Amino acid sequence: MITDYRPLLPYLILTLLAIGVAVADTFIKERRTPWLGWVTTAGALLVIAVQWFVPGVMHVELWNGFVRHDAFALGFDLVFLVALALTSLAAASSEHRMKYAGEFYALLTFSTIGLMIVAAAGSLLAVIVGIELSVISLLALSGFAKRELRSAEAALKLFVLGGAASAATFYGASIIYGVLRTTMFGPMSAIVSGPMDVGEMVALWAGLALVLGGIGFKISAAPFHLWAPDVYEGAPSLMVAFLSTASKAGGFAALLRILGDGLGPLAAHWAPVVGMLAALSMIVGNFGAIGQTNLKRLIAYSGIAQAGYILVAVAGLIPGDPSLAVGSVIMYLLLYAFTNVGALLLAQAVKEATGSDEVSALRGLHKRSPMLAFAALMILFSLGGIPPLAGFVGKLYLFAAGWQGAQYVLVVLGAIVSVVALYYYLMVALQVYIRDPADDRRLPVGRSLAVSLAICVIAMLAIGIYPRPAVLLGKDARAGGAAPSQRESVQAAPGRLAV
Amino acid sequence: MTANLTHYLALSAALFGIGLYGVLARRNAIAVLMGIELMLNAANINFLAFWRFLAPNSVEPQVYVLVVLTVAAAEAAVGLAVVLNVYRSFGTVNLDEIARLKG
Amino acid sequence: MISPSIFVFAPLASAALFTALMVVRSRNVIHAGYWLLPCLLAVAGLFGSLEAHFFVVVQILIYAGAILILILFALMLTRDVMDPKQRQTTKFAPLAVPLCIFVGLGGALMMARAPWPAIQAAAPGPAEQTKALGLGLIGDYALPFEVASLILLAALIGAICLAKAEKEPAAPEPVIDLRGEIELEESVSAGAADGH
Numbered sequence: 001m002i003t004d005y006r007p008l009l010p011y012l013i014l015t016l017l018a019i020g021v022a023v024a025d026t027f028i029k030e031r032r033t034p035w036l037g038w039v040t041t042a043g044a045l046l047v048i049a050v051q052w053f054v055p056g057v058m059h060v061e062l063w064n065g066f067v068r069h070d071a072f073a074l075g076f077d078l079v080f081l082v083a084l085a086l087t088s089l090a091a092a093s094s095e096h097r098m099k100y101a102g103e104f105y106a107l108l109t110f111s112t113i114g115l116m117i118v119a120a121a122g123s124l125l126a127v128i129v130g131i132e133l134s135v136i137s138l139l140a141l142s143g144f145a146k147r148e149l150r151s152a153e154a155a156l157k158l159f160v161l162g163g164a165a166s167a168a169t170f171y172g173a174s175i176i177y178g179v180l181r182t183t184m185f186g187p188m189s190a191i192v193s194g195p196m197d198v199g200e201m202v203a204l205w206a207g208l209a210l211v212l213g214g215i216g217f218k219i220s221a222a223p224f225h226l227w228a229p230d231v232y233e234g235a236p237s238l239m240v241a242f243l244s245t246a247s248k249a250g251g252f253a254a255l256l257r258i259l260g261d262g263l264g265p266l267a268a269h270w271a272p273v274v275g276m277l278a279a280l281s282m283i284v285g286n287f288g289a290i291g292q293t294n295l296k297r298l299i300a301y302s303g304i305a306q307a308g309y310i311l312v313a314v315a316g317l318i319p320g321d322p323s324l325a326v327g328s329v330i331m332y333l334l335l336y337a338f339t340n341v342g343a344l345l346l347a348q349a350v351k352e353a354t355g356s357d358e359v360s361a362l363r364g365l366h367k368r369s370p371m372l373a374f375a376a377l378m379i380l381f382s383l384g385g386i387p388p389l390a391g392f393v394g395k396l397y398l399f400a401a402g403w404q405g406a407q408y409v410l411v412v413l414g415a416i417v418s419v420v421a422l423y424y425y426l427m428v429a430l431q432v433y434i435r436d437p438a439d440d441r442r443l444p445v446g447r448s449l450a451v452s453l454a455i456c457v458i459a460m461l462a463i464g465i466y467p468r469p470a471v472l473l474g475k476d477a478r479a480g481g482a483a484p485s486q487r488e489s490v491q492a493a494p495g496r497l498a499v
Numbered sequence: 500m501t502a503n504l505t506h507y508l509a510l511s512a513a514l515f516g517i518g519l520y521g522v523l524a525r526r527n528a529i530a531v532l533m534g535i536e537l538m539l540n541a542a543n544i545n546f547l548a549f550w551r552f553l554a555p556n557s558v559e560p561q562v563y564v565l566v567v568l569t570v571a572a573a574e575a576a577v578g579l580a581v582v583l584n585v586y587r588s589f590g591t592v593n594l595d596e597i598a599r600l601k602g
Numbered sequence: 603m604i605s606p607s608i609f610v611f612a613p614l615a616s617a618a619l620f621t622a623l624m625v626v627r628s629r630n631v632i633h634a635g636y637w638l639l640p641c642l643l644a645v646a647g648l649f650g651s652l653e654a655h656f657f658v659v660v661q662i663l664i665y666a667g668a669i670l671i672l673i674l675f676a677l678m679l680t681r682d683v684m685d686p687k688q689r690q691t692t693k694f695a696p697l698a699v700p701l702c703i704f705v706g707l708g709g710a711l712m713m714a715r716a717p718w719p720a721i722q723a724a725a726p727g728p729a730e731q732t733k734a735l736g737l738g739l740i741g742d743y744a745l746p747f748e749v750a751s752l753i754l755l756a757a758l759i760g761a762i763c764l765a766k767a768e769k770e771p772a773a774p775e776p777v778i779d780l781r782g783e784i785e786l787e788e789s790v791s792a793g794a795a796d797g798h
Contacts, residue, residue, distance in 0.1 A: 140760020174545035501605030516706020573757035
């Protein structure tokens with residue numbers, strides 16, 4: 001039972017925010033000022049402030065460890081909330097053209113709540129309900145551009161594949177429950193560190209494989225990536241901005257919670273599997289991206305490759321000393337939130353102005369909109385991992401974590417395919433800066449979207465040049481082994497805000 | 500003669516396989532949804548069988564079953580809205596005829 | 603412990619499997635929907651044989667009552683494009699058969715071989731187990747319960763937005779969604795929507 005309700009404050013604020021914007025939308029007749037988008041942004045920032053500065057909200061365990069508000073959750077929540085704030089700020093620019101603006105923000109916020117529960121999960125049950133809340137909201141959002149056939153098709157693909165993935169996850173969870181008779185991570189880890197029968201082990205692995213399949217779908221790791229290019233291309237760009245960053249981060253939170261917290265003692269068994277996913281994702285993503293002519297499909301394949309890089313660090317997780325692996329994952333996801341939201345905002349801006357999201361629509365962008373072209377260059381460099389941008393430091397930390405965990409082959413493979421990645425990122429940069437535009441008219445960009453994009457670029461540069469706060473953000477976040485004692489985590493507590 | 504845990508587990512595995520076939524092989528999106536429902540039912544049989552035979556005093560598997568039911572209902576509602584939306588735009592609900600996005 | 607009799611289990615199990623097969627094999631999708639009803643009822647019967655009394659009722663109410671009706675509605679609304687004479691399977695179907703037989707039989711075999719402990723405890727009676735579940739949902743499992751309500755709310759909002767038919771805009775300026783683009787195909791889709 002709960003007697004102190006402060007830890008629930010973030011969830012309550014977000015729930016009220018979601019219901020509030022959905023209801024307020026029905027009363028808004030005049031859409032000149034995009035209040036709903038601004039209010040959602042402010043709400044996300046408020047929750048960040050509450051989590052960092054209101055005592056008693058974080059660093060507690062609720063319901064006997066069913067939910068853990070530790071540094072791990074704090075780090076991941078920052079990623080989700082940043083993505084929510086950036087996305088809704090940018091959406092304010094096109095709010096007057098949205099038919100269901102209130103519902104759009106409400107569903108984004110619901111999805112954020114689900115992801116926050118995943119990050120704070122102390123039990124497989126909490127992970128699963130969180131993921132389902134997020135998936136169902138995003139499923140509805142992917143079909144929101146109703147007048148576009150491609151959006152309807154994207155929603156259908158997400159529905160069929162996502163539904164099958166979640167059914168498999170539930171079935172896997174049932175097997176895991178049967179073998180261990182609990183799905184709380186603490187007891188799970190205690191049971192699997194003891195002796196286990198071969199038959200039990202096989203059943204546990206079958207269950208885990210199904211659950212990992214569901215999570216692999218969520219982070220769009222190969223071979224569970226097939227939905228990503230189609231959904232990214234068809235769904236509304238603003239929703240994809242959230243899907244490709246926050247939702248992917250939620251998948252990694254689930255992965256680290258289950259593998260690190262719950263099944264840490266079996267690391268020697270699951271690390272090769274994660275490593276295989278990492279290698280496959282890096283290869284499929286990077287080679288798939290070559291020759292893509294659609295900007296959003298390119299971003300989708302690049303996202304598959306990025307999931308592969310992050311999985312290198314996950315595979316290198318050392319259960320006794322997870323701080324480097326977990327820290328590097330959180331840091332990378334944070335900078336990836338800025339980078340990839342930026343990339344999708346770019347796609348959105350170009351699409352709004354030219355009606356196309358082909359790479360060729362970027363041709364000669366530097367003449368049509370120098371600021372947008374600069375943002376595009378920074379984003380491409382950060383995705384490609386070119387110093388001094390954030391992507392470089394982030395990738396360095398990921399590979400360092402992989403190296404520490406003795407995943408040498410993966411790190412070398414990652415370094416090699418990163419060079420391949422440079423090729424297609426630079427091909428886009430070439431279009432932006434070298435080629436001449438088809439027409440010279442200035443490219444109009446919405447004000448809120450421009451602000452959001454500017455924040456993304458500044459954050460990318462800031463993390464790249466001075467990464468210390470972002471690195472410290474993940475330092476205290478430990479998954480694996482025992483949960484940190486309460487006193488210990490309070491010391492590592494508030495006042496240390498990254499970025 | 501009594502039925503024991505393995506009977507139920509074997510049944511649920513078979514049901515899961517049948518549901519998976521529905522998901523992989525059917526063209527019609529609504530038929531695929533029915534396959535997904537069969538898979539979810541298989542999970543529920545598992546949870547309740549484990550509850551009955553291994554931990555009859557635990558609440559956790561029952562909560563799982565409730566969550567599965569909720570998700571099934573929510574997924575059906577959103578999914579069928581998606582299907583109706585596709586039907587209005589494409590005039591079909593067959594998955595392989597809806598391919599404007601290059602795969 | 604009084605285990606469920608095999609004479610209760612066997613008919614229910616074979617009914618569930620047979621009807622499930624009919625669901626995925628029926629050429630006519632409407633028939634598949636009808637076959638789903640006995641299948642869900644057989645599963646409810648299996649819950650009963652497991653003495654999960656509460657879930658017998660829930661299964662009938664939610665699955666057979668609500669979800670199935672929803673599916674049948676969707677089938678009716680889209681019935682004019684469903685021709686049973688058409689091919690009903692994708693090109694993966696020949697591959698899916700062995701895969702699914704492998705998953706079903708392999709899974710069943712694996713589950714049968716795992717060394718499950720034999721715990722001889724009686725299940726709590728209907729009143730006790732429902733009470734325990736209710737207390738759990740406001741106690742240790744309050745979070746999944748609350749999140750489940752959010753899932754339903756999100757699904758409600760999302761489904762309404764998606765399913766609501768787009769009216770042809772009365773305003774001189776067309777209402778454009780999210781990405782501010784009207785595609786050429788739109789006139790086609792509007793025409794298709796008018797037809798119904």
